[in-house]
Amino acid sequence: MTIAHFGHSAVQIETGSATLLVDPFLTGNPHADGVVTPADLSPDVLILTHAHGDHYGDTEAIVRRAAPQVVAPYEVTQYVAQKTGHEDVFGMNVGGGYTFPWGRLTLTDARHSSSFPDGTYGGPATGFVLEAGERTIYNTGDTCFFDGMARIAERFPHPDLLMLPIGDVFTMGPDEALEVVALVRPKAVLPLHHGTFPPIRVDAEEFANRVRALGAACHVPAPGDAFEI
Numbered sequence: 001m002t003i004a005h006f007g008h009s010a011v012q013i014e015t016g017s018a019t020l021l022v023d024p025f026l027t028g029n030p031h032a033d034g035v036v037t038p039a040d041l042s043p044d045v046l047i048l049t050h051a052h053g054d055h056y057g058d059t060e061a062i063v064r065r066a067a068p069q070v071v072a073p074y075e076v077t078q079y080v081a082q083k084t085g086h087e088d089v090f091g092m093n094v095g096g097g098y099t100f101p102w103g104r105l106t107l108t109d110a111r112h113s114s115s116f117p118d119g120t121y122g123g124p125a126t127g128f129v130l131e132a133g134e135r136t137i138y139n140t141g142d143t144c145f146f147d148g149m150a151r152i153a154e155r156f157p158h159p160d161l162l163m164l165p166i167g168d169v170f171t172m173g174p175d176e177a178l179e180v181v182a183l184v185r186p187k188a189v190l191p192l193h194h195g196t197f198p199p200i201r202v203d204a205e206e207f208a209n210r211v212r213a214l215g216a217a218c219h220v221p222a223p224g225d226a227f228e229i
Contacts (some may be wrong), residue, residue: 001014001015001016001132001133001137001160001161001228001229002014002226002227002228003014003161003190003219003227003228003229004221004224004225004226005062005192005219005221005223005224005225005226006026006029006032006035006036006189006206006223006224007029007030007031007032007035007195007196007223008010008023008025008029008031008032008193008196009022009023009049009054009055009142009163009165009192009193010022010023010024010025010026010029010032010190011139011163011190011192012041012043013024013130013132013137015102015103015133015135016100016132016133017101017132018044018045018101018102018103019042019043019044019045020043020044020045020046020047020102021041021043021045021046021062021068021120022046022047022048022049022139023046023047023048023049023055023056023057024038024041024046024057024058024059024062025053025054025055025056025057025058026041026057026058027057027058027061028057029196030223031055031195032056032197032223033221035223035224036208036223036224038058038061038062038065038139039061039065041062041066042065042066042068043062043066043068044068044102045068045069045070045071045100045102046059046062046063046067046068046069046070046071047062047071047072047105047128048070048071048072048076049072049110049125049126049127049128049139049141049142050073050076050110050112050114050122050123050124050125050126050141050142051075051076051079051114051115051120051121051122051123052072052113052115052116052122053116053117053143054118054193055075055142056116056117056122056194056218057070057177058119059080060080060083060084061067063080063084063086064084064086067086067088068088069088069089069090069100069206070086070088070089070090071089071090071092071100072089072090072091072092072174073091073092073093073094073114073122073123073124073126074091074093074123074124075091075094075121075123076091076114076123076194077090077091077195078091079116079120079122083131086207092105092107093107093124094107094108094109094124094126095107095108095109095124096130102132103116103130103131103132103133104130104131104132105128105129105130105131106128106129106131106156107127107128108126108127108128108138108140108141108144108152109124109127109143109148110124110125110126110127110140110141110142110143111125111143111144111146112125112142112143112144112170112171114123115167125141125142125143126141127139127140127141127143128141129156129159130153131156135160135161135229136156136159136160136161136162137159137160137161137162137163137229138152138156138159138161138162138163138184138186139163139164139192139218140162140163140164140165140180142165142170142171142193143164143165143171143172144171144176145174145176145177145179145183147181147185148184149180149183149184152184153183153184153185157185158184158185158186158187159184159186159187160186160188160229161186161187161188161189161229162180162181162184162188162189162190162216163185163189163191163192163200164177164180164189164192165177165182165190165191165192165193165194166191166192166193166194166202166204166207167193167194167195167196167199167200167201167202168199168200168202169199169200170193170199170200171193171200173202174202174203174206174207177191177207178200178207178210178211178214181211181214181216182214185216186216187216187217188216188217188218188219189206189208189211189216189217189218189219190218190219191208191218191220192206194205202218204206205220207216208220220228
């Protein structure tokens with residue numbers, strides 16, 4: 001798998017059989033400015049963890065142009081369908097999983113709110129576990145550390161990649177995120193949701209060094225750069 005990070009929580013995953021784009025907040029994302037635009041991306045699948053504008057982002061523009069399958073919490077998929085007329089949507093809910101041609105996706109709990117920029121309720125905030133080929137990715141979504149993560153770690157032990165927020169204020173910060181890393185024990189970590197706005201500026205390199213001290217790799221790529229797992 002090849003992983004490209006466009007800053008904040010926008011991530012593209014190349015599985016070998018499909019291109020998956022997660023939480024495509026590009027317009028207004030200072031990390032993505034001058035690096036990538038919605039017109040540059042044509043994913044096969046769009047995965048949305050929740051409805052907040054810094055995750056829903058450029059969904060409608062990408063859907064109208066590239067027509068990807070949209071997989072997300074049910075309320076999010078219905079909103080996308082209503083706004084765009086796009087019919088290739090697949091709504092899910094927390095705890096549910098489904099095996100697609102490109103891999104198996106399981107929605108996990110996340111402790112966070114979820115509403116669209118216009119105030120419409122967005123259903124539950126979620127994370128997800130992706131199993132594709134011989135690789136497993138756990139994206140916690142926007143969340144704090146919660147006890148249910150222990151069950152996720154038991155069910156999907158030692159994922160190849162853990163994606164989690166570290167920016168604090170709206171999500172867990174670096175210290176709490178490090179507790180998640182110690183619990184989940186992934187092979188590699190990609191910190192998300194940091195440095196985009198003044199309140200969530202943290203030292204990602206310092207966090208990465210703390211992760212490495214626990215025995216996991218930690219990737220802090222420049223926006224648009226990719227790495228393999």
